[in-house]
Amino acid sequence: xxxxxxxxxxxxxxxxxxxxxxxxxxxxxxxxxxxxxxxxxxxxxxxxxxxxxxxxxxxxxxxxxxxxxxxxxxxxxxxxxxxxxxxxxxxxxxxxxxxxxxxxxxxxxxxxxxxxxxxxxxxxxxxxxxxxxxxxxxxxxxxxxx
Numbered sequence: 001x002x003x004x005x006x007x008x009x010x011x012x013x014x015x016x017x018x019x020x021x022x023x024x025x026x027x028x029x030x031x032x033x034x035x036x037x038x039x040x041x042x043x044x045x046x047x048x049x050x051x052x053x054x055x056x057x058x059x060x061x062x063x064x065x066x067x068x069x070x071x072x073x074x075x076x077x078x079x080x081x082x083x084x085x086x087x088x089x090x091x092x093x094x095x096x097x098x099x100x101x102x103x104x105x106x107x108x109x110x111x112x113x114x115x116x117x118x119x120x121x122x123x124x125x126x127x128x129x130x131x132x133x134x135x136x137x138x139x140x141x142x143x144x145x146x
Contacts, residue, residue: 028068030110030112043056064108065109076116
């Protein structure tokens with residue numbers, strides 16, 4: 001039964017990949033110190049425990065609709081191994097769910113994606129929270145336009 005599920009799931013993912021671009025290229029990574037400073041000084045945020053998304057609209061010099069950075073607090077995870085694990089999970093959940101953002105954005109945005117607790121959630125829980133967070137963000141920008 002489990003083997004059958006794995007085959008169907010793999011087939012479904014391969015078919016999805018042909019329709020959408022599930023990548024996180026270097027040009028999409030937020031690395032500019034000035035943009036990050038602007039993000040935290042003038043940006044807005046939405047949260048869905050334990051995740052937070054800080055965002056700001058604007059063109060940041062590149063032809064990308066999204067610039068995304070991830071961060072995990074040293075306060076909550078002292079060991080770099082643990083911080084790096086959660087950063088990998090955040091990048092992966094973003095990579096798989098960024099189509100939710102791309103399909104609904106009208107202008108370029110810069111984001112910082114934060115994990116803000118010492119609770120160690122599973123990948124599935126973080127993925128579910130990421131989807132909820134992106135939907136909450138889309139509602140927030142729709143209400144700003146009105």
